[in-house]
Amino acid sequence: MKVRTIKVDMLARVEGEGALTIKMKGDEVQDVEFRIFEPPRFFEAFLRGRSYAEAPDITARICGICPVAYQMSAVHAIEDALEVKVEGPLRALRRLIYCGEWIESHVLHIYMLHAPDFLGKDDVIQMAKEHPKEVEQALRLKKAGNEIVALLGGREIHPVNVRVGGFYKVPSKKDLAPLAEKLKWARDAARATVLWTAKLPFPEFEQDYEFVALRHPGEYPMNEGRLVSSKGLDIAVKDYENYFFEEHVQRSNALHSVLRNRGAYFVGPLARFNLNHDKLSKVAQEAAREAKFKPGCRNPFKSIIARAVETLYACDEALRIIEAYEPPETPAVDIAVKAGTGTATTEAPRGILYHRYRLDDSGTIQEAKIVPPTSQNQKTIESDLREFITKNIRLPQTELAWQCEQAIRNYDPCISCATHFLKLTIERD
């Protein structure tokens, strides 16, 4: 019997470390499995015994690319437990810092991590030789996002200014003004990015996914809304754990999340775009239309276009917030500590991020649960690979391995956030 193995030592251009093994019998895919060798992490355990006030700083450390997402889910879940509502300009500033993170995270993934796949390059440095204009534009666009987070948060990574109840310090109108000038340029660059990504060569590939995202009656979802899906799910965030549960798989240090009685589901920019297209700003909708990118898209490779549309939206929304901003009277609302349990789901750049906290009457965390987006997509990634390899088994091995990696990167997986991605092995019998 002839056994052939394709090995890629480590999956590049994803956050974290892991391996992928594909077992083949003839042309039939027998098994697809991820092994995550990012060490196990214990954030949920570390949070026990900590003060509610520490949760945004501690959970930020789960991810260096989307710390704001962790801070947003943490503060909203704790505010839910303490029955505190943050509204007006403070709510708007939270949306603004999230726009900053969406821009920096999306632009990083579009240009530095995912585009090299479509263009057959090892990395953005190689890409820069043939596409210098695009790469230069990407760096400047990402910087616009960084600057929002740095201004509102104190620094780009692990910002220090987010707290339960609001912020430690809020900006003046004048503080925000220089951002607006940069964002006007960024909005144009993001519009060009939408059209550029739409022209990339896409593999023909579609699956019957269940897309899951937040939906809010008045806006494109970030911090609030109901959990809805393309197959009729419509639940309050507090019911999340009645519908979604996690399985622990031996080969990985991450927990796989599934939708009860339905299995795998799909979260992130493509899910948000498909479920909330009508809530995008006019500028973002027009750019999507011009790029011929319509809701109902089931090709995961086109998630790069969704990411670009969201980047444009985030620039536009950030500008809207800055223009409408009037500083609040206090940087945070008053907190009265009490015992209780609270939940929140917010839209991290990679998809829905669920937090639940149980506090005692001193505000000490008794229990914490965190379900990051990558663990929610992991089952869908495996199913994509099984399908993709079956359809493309006649491709030369190196090309197949490359395209498998690309298929994984569709999801912008942050393995270190899935707690915890990839060495590619294809075993052929």
Added chain:
Amino acid sequence: MAGAVEIANFAEATSAVAKGPYDLTLVEGSITTPHDAERIHHIRRASKTLVTIGACATSGGIQALRNFKDVKEFTSLVYATPEFIETLNKSTPIADHIRVDYELRGCPINKHQLVEVLSALLFGRQPNTPAESVCLECKRRGSVCVMVAHGTPCLGPVTHAGCGAICPAYDRGCYGCFGPQETPNTESLSAWWSKLGVGEADLLRAYRSFNANADAFRKESEAHEG
């Protein structure tokens, strides 16, 4: 600088890998698995200069919170099937395992400090990353002392400089993400915190966060164990 260096192995950014040995290796993350403990020796052997970056690599990081607890209990709290998990009891800094040429603190590191270390190494000079306290940076930034003026507990006096004293500039106390400065008087600072009404449990938590395993912070946190 981009022209002066070749990125040889950085999986998060590129599929291309150049073979070692390497002139400079930057190590992030702490040692938490038997595999890491083995691998770091191979990395040291392949590197002329090795610099650890970040709180995890230089002190064990937030993962070192396990050092104060039973890791088995943690594993069963987080993972439904703990027997699938392979991990060490303690999270330890790289310097506990191998010789380290230079350490860069912080959670996260400061990018200007990283550029300073890289350019110093390129030119063969000593990097300029002072081990003084955050207070000095805070004064230079022109911030009002949050502890003196507002009675806000601040770890600035015992914390290693490098961030640029961000927290006080945002009206909050430093929370020590760069770890202890060179000669920290933690005992005195704790006494001041007590006068401000901070209880023992909060003092313990203040020292036991992103650099819980750094010597000075570990000892001071232990002094507040009830």
